[in-house]
Amino acid sequence: MGRAPCCDKSGLKKGPWTPEEDDKLNHYIQLHGPGNWRTLPKNAGLQRCGKSCRLRWTNYLRPDIKRGRFSFEEEETIIQLHSVLGNKWSAIAARLPGRTDNEIKNYWNTHIRKRLLRMGIDPVTHSPRLDLLDISSLLSSSVCSSSQLNLSNLLGIQTLVNPELLRLASTLLSLKQENPHFPQNPQIWNSQVQNQINTPPLQSNQFHATPTQEAAAMQANTEGLPSNLTNPSYQNFTPSNFDESLVSLPNYGFINPSETSTFQSVENQNNDLYYNNNQGFSFDSVISTPISSPTQLNSSSTFINTGNEDERESYCSSMLKFEIPESFNISEFM
DNA sequence: AAACCGATCAACCGCGACAAT
DNA sequence: CATTGTCGCGGTTGATCGGTT
Structure with a gap:
């Protein structure tokens, strides 16, 4: 595909915009609209490339831009x-x-x-950073050196790791020992482990869409809605259930505690159950850290928007709940 | 007062998608 | 079908500012 020579043309100004340049761009767009960005600078009398003009307009000069702190x-x-x-x-x-x-x-x-x-959350996966637990070496040593998981070793770290997680690890290892065809697919694995530990299916927060589906999702975005996606949990992602699905996404504490009823299990058209976070893995129950005090979970339902960064974090911590996404690949820890 | 340092954010860069030719 | 031109996106950079030493 061809690529336009743009800002590498000599003679074009780069760097911060002056008020005069802003005025010229503003004035021109108000009169003619952006039109062709490539020809705009010349027509508007600007020594800038079209790309720079478009960026300046969309990110700064556009009249509908909201300034100020994020709510x-x-x-x-x-x-x-x-x-x-x-x-x-x-x-x-x-x-x-x-x-x-x-x-x-x-x-x-x-x-x-x-x-x-x-807060110990991986901003990419939106999952608890289990690497912080340093269980990988524990698990790998157990797998490599012993046919039996030495639970006594695990007991030694129970002050750091919740028994629920240890049980999960134990189940994983026994599954692997019992079944030579232990699934490599983490999603299959997930369901097997879930059956073993009698917990509800975990809702996936992660999915991978094909470019077409991504485009569809992005297109739908302008209409307010994602479209059908590859993950089973999202296959019936339609405008009618988008909001419902959205509220079952992970929440890091920005939802008023009094509104957590919206996290009640939801059954979609595919009969996939979305469970209340309280029923699944909660980060509070996985790892004990000073920032995850469960005592505050049901505290005041009134949140005062102080705009204070620390209070935001504190509030997040007190409300922290997690689910393990299906895409979570525990094999990375083994 | 000066130097240093980290945070912030406007702007740039490179690339892919896609329409036009 | 291949090439060209344009647009838009996401990642990155660098100037600036405020706080600290």
């Missing part, structure tokens, strides 16, 4: 959408009126991402 609602939306869409900043921005993809991307990288990391 909790916006932040919550960003996190929820990111858990579904990943780094599709433009798709996320499409659902946040007045916010640009660049602004959201910056905000994610400078605020949300760091906060999630501090």
